[in-house]
Amino acid sequence: MSSSTHGRLRAGLIFGIIAGLIALSIIAFLSIRVVRDLRLLEAASSDNMQWTVSQGEVEFLGMLVEVELARLDETSDLSGLRCRFDIFFSRLATLNEAPASSGLRSNETYRDALEEAQGFLDRTVPLIDGDDDTLRASLAAISADAQNIRLSLRQLSSTGLSQFSTTAEERRKEIAQTLTRLTVAAIGLIIALALSVAHLIRLNKQNALRQKSIERTAKRLNTIIATSLDAVIVCDAEGVILEFNRAAEVIFDRTLSDVIGENLLDVTCPPELRSGLLERLRRYRDGDNPRFVRRGRMQLEAVRRNGDRFPAEVAIQVAHTDDGHIFIIFLRDVSDQVRVETELVKARDQALAGERMKTDFLATMSHEIRTPLNGLLGNLALLRGTELSERQQRLARDMQTSGQLLMRHVSDVLDITRYDAGNLRIEHVPTHLDRLVTDLIDSQSGTAAAQNTTLSWRWIGEPMHWVESDPDRLLHILQNLIANAVKFTHNGHVSITAEAGRTDEGGHEVLFRVQDTGIGIAPELRATVFNDFVTGNTAYDREFGGTGLGLSIARRFATAMGGDIGLDEPDGQSTAFWVRIPVRPAVADTKSATSTQDGETTAQEAGLNILVVEDNEINRVVVCEMLRAAGHRTTVAHDGEAGIVLAAKLRFDLILMDISMPVMDGRAATCAIRAGGGASAESPIVAITANAMADEQAAFLQDGMDGVLTKPLSQESLAEITGRYSVSQASGETKVVDLDHRHQTQAVLGEEGYDKLVGTFIAEGEDLISQLSETGVLSCAEIERLCHQVAGSAAIFGATAMQENLRTIQAAAKAGDRAWIAMQLSALKRVWEDTRSTLRP
């Protein structure tokens, strides 16, 4: 029902009540008047004055009769006359005095008549009170006098009569009027009552309708609750159960009559949970825990009658009634659901664990195979560098070819493992596409020529030379496609095209297409050609080698790079593979374009002092041989600890650090070297690892490493690294010794003089270092003086680093800052070691 209807009803009721009250008060007022009038009538204060007045005339006539009788009978006793006179006298006195006739007395005619009568009495009293003779003698006169006032007495009567009838008429009218008003008011009241009754009847009807609708709703609700599959329990603020539906009976194995009035927690909760829940309920009641209800579903443990426990999903709602809060609990037995979930989770965990185990196994196996293979290939490379007979040379080459093939297979497996483990990270570096493709074609041209096949490549449309992409992955994909094409084409042609285009999203992409006129692909293989371990002609493959992983890896890489790979519909003689890779246009990167060439020359010109920390002997030997062959000096350590000891003592230009080693691994050793502050604390450290996932590489750099070399190590990759650090050393900001300057000094002094001076300088330096090392031996002023002196000597030999450090300490001494001096001391010592070893190796 709307509020406006409600308001109207109320207004109607109020109107009825007010109208009724008004009618009632009017009736009450009128009733009082009627009662008063009735009482006036009843009180009859007048004692019917009309009677009294007329009695006056009657008594007068009575007296007159006595007077006439006495005149007729002279012997008569006069007492009768006297008595009648007295009676008349008393009547007139009453007319004169009676308060009820005061109104009458205001009437002039009446008053005059009364005075006349009184005059008669006044005149007659002395005669009546006189003796009998006098009275008897006066009888005639009294009679005459009486006859005279007889009219006055009549006048009294008639005036009184008319007066009284007027008054009575007025009174009657008044009463009639009051009664009329009373009737009107009564009718008004009846109408008001009738209206009120009508209104009440209407209200009653509406109430009945509403009642019916409420009953219908309640019935519907009850049906819903009763047939609900979830338990619905209602309890009051104290937890006393008020409702317990059929589903609740089934779930808890209780009957409604058992639980009504019981405490909810006693009926449904395991004993050890009760106090906790009770506390939460209490806090909710106190307003501390408003989120207890309405926070959605909770999973709780519930208990059946026989003590069986089961997981239940519970939602609690609160309603506010006149009797305070009531809680409505919706509860569902989720035993089955939980069991299924648990089983699913278990199954998933097992599957994941299996998958991880497989990946780990493959990664480990690949690593374990690659390490010895690396050694084998390295040694082969070295062996081929020695003097061999032509036959030996051929055998060694074949061994190397086989070894490289094996290495590629292992790498393929590792790539797949990484991709499937989600560890494949795609780079975005500037790449020169033309060069990449040209190099590839160069590498394949030998094979192609052997099969009398020609190779060509070109851009379709506008070329896009520089892009940001992952060159290694792209190389891998294209190599696979081109190598395959070459492999299966004899006396034919392999053409490669590149075409710059746009992706659907508006970015750039490059579409490569490798087309050959080879044997083609069997129709039944077309659909599966990108799957793992799919090979074409098994016998043929055996000849060329192939795991059947090449294209599946290509597919994985292309997908990882956001691109796509596919096979065109067969077109007569040719077979065409395409790969579409999204790219970003890039500007030419001259540095990376030239580094390789420059690196080699630099490395060969300036030999570096390199520490190789590697536990595997073969690898160690191979690396050292390769470095030596490139003109570097090498020092070896068998494990991390040995590496730390060496790095602390000696200063190396570069440290190559194997990662997985017994006793102490490469990462820990790197941290120790960086933190130890030894001679090589600042030297570049490059990790050597067979197992380098991208996130691991980041961790290496965080440990303080400067780069990562991935096994198998090639002479090229080593040259690249050594070249990088030769360059950085040559362009380093502080040179330990300016060699040009030294050479000049040497030339000026001659070999002998130079040697002598160097000896003096070294003695000076040693002395200074030892004195500075003992705190408190020298005053700040002396430190300043000595530093100045030794710095002067250092300048002669071009020992610029030493000179720089001494100046710093000199400034600190001048400022009197001993803490600073102490801090600079270790750096000075390191520089001194380098300087000394450079001047006198």
Added chain:
Amino acid sequence: MIQKFWKTVVASLVGVIIATAGANATKLGKAEGAVLLTVTGAVTQANFGDAVQFDLAMLEAFDSTVIETTTNWTKGVQRFRGVSLAVLIDALGIRSGTLRAAAINDYTVEIPVTDAVKGGPIVAFELNGKPMSRRNKGPLWIIYPYDSNEAYKSELIYTRSIWQLDRIEAVH
């Protein structure tokens, strides 16, 4: 039936006791002075034939009652003294019925005996300390205490307030 029987028995017994009490009342003497009131009818004693005659002294002999009241026929508050009607009829053994009261001019009214109660009407013989003359509505006047009891302010009572009273006849 039994109840009715017992009621009858009790009423009879009460009647006997009261009758005995009336018989034992003071014997009235003869009226020595002027006779002011003559009571006839159902009286239990008489001093003049079948009637009882009262002079002023005899009336004065009763315990007198004073009523101060206004009346319809006089001006201002009046002080009446007289013998209570109840006392009077009790002395005469009148217990029920009607008193037919008559005035000198033969005006007659009927007063039910039930009117004669304590605090009810008196037969006044003195007004404002003086005997009442015939011209002043004397010598006897039945006065109800109009002012002290509203019920007495009714026309019926006014008609019963008979003045110049000289006879009462007790009728059943």
